[in-house]
Amino acid sequence: MVETRTLQFETRGNADMIDVTSQVADEVRKSEVSAGIVTIFSPSSTSALTTIEYESGALHDLQRLFDQIVPEDQDYQHNLRWGDGNGHSHVRAALLKASLTVPFRDGALLLGTWQQIIFVDFDNRPRRRHLVLQIIGE
Numbered sequence: 166m167v168e169t170r171t172l173q174f175e176t177r178g179n180a181d182m183i184d185v186t187s188q189v190a191d192e193v194r195k196s197e198v199s200a201g202i203v204t205i206f207s208p209s210s211t212s213a214l215t216t217i218e219y220e221s222g223a224l225h226d227l228q229r230l231f232d233q234i235v236p237e238d239q240d241y242q243h244n245l246r247w248g249d250g251n252g253h254s255h256v257r258a259a260l261l262k263a264s265l266t267v268p269f270r271d272g273a274l275l276l277g278t279w280q281q282i283i284f285v286d287f288d289n290r291p292r293r294r295h296l297v298l299q300i301i302g303e
Contacts, residue, residue, distance in 0.1 A: 168196045170298040176212075176286035180228050180257070184219040185296065186274070186281040192298050194272045201302015203274070206264040208297060211254040211288040213261030219281040231257050237289075254287035261285065269302075 170192045172185060185205070193203050205214055217223050241252025265282060268275045276282070286292060 166198055166301070166303060168198060168300040170196070170300065172296045172298065174284075174294060176284075176288075176292050176294055178286050178288045178290045178292060180231060181286045182219075182224050182227070183284045183286070184281050185284050186219075186276070189267070189282055189298060190274050193269050193274060193300055196272075196300045198300050198302040199272055200270045201300065202266050202268050204264055204266045204299045204301070205282060206297045206299070207284065207294070209258070209263070209288075209292075209294065211251055211258050212284065212286045212292075212294060213258040213263060214265040214296075215261050215283050215285065216265070216276070216280045217283050218279040219283060231260075231287075235260070249289075251287075251289045254289060257287040258285075 172188050174183065176183065189203060189205060207214055217227060235253050235257045237253045243252035243255055244250055286294060
């Protein structure tokens, strides 16, 4: 069985990190699937998904990492071509990727104790975003 769901929310941009674990878990619980996998997909080239402990220190460290390895103030060919100033956003998103798959059993996500599902909006401005969930199993 496959069920498709959508989550929608507003972001602040600039590496805004949003914990979507509870929303994903709610959709899995509401589905008619009791065991399987849920794939969370972000249809955007300037956002990504990952897992991390959602606490201020870990989030700060992740932000610092992106600032160090993909600084906003570099020359990006994308910016020269399109003039939108978000070349760094595309590169950062490509490092994490657009989807994440999590197993579940008895309607509960099988995440680690300190593991949350995080959506990161790397774009350089606030956005209205959505995620596509594919809940697959029996």
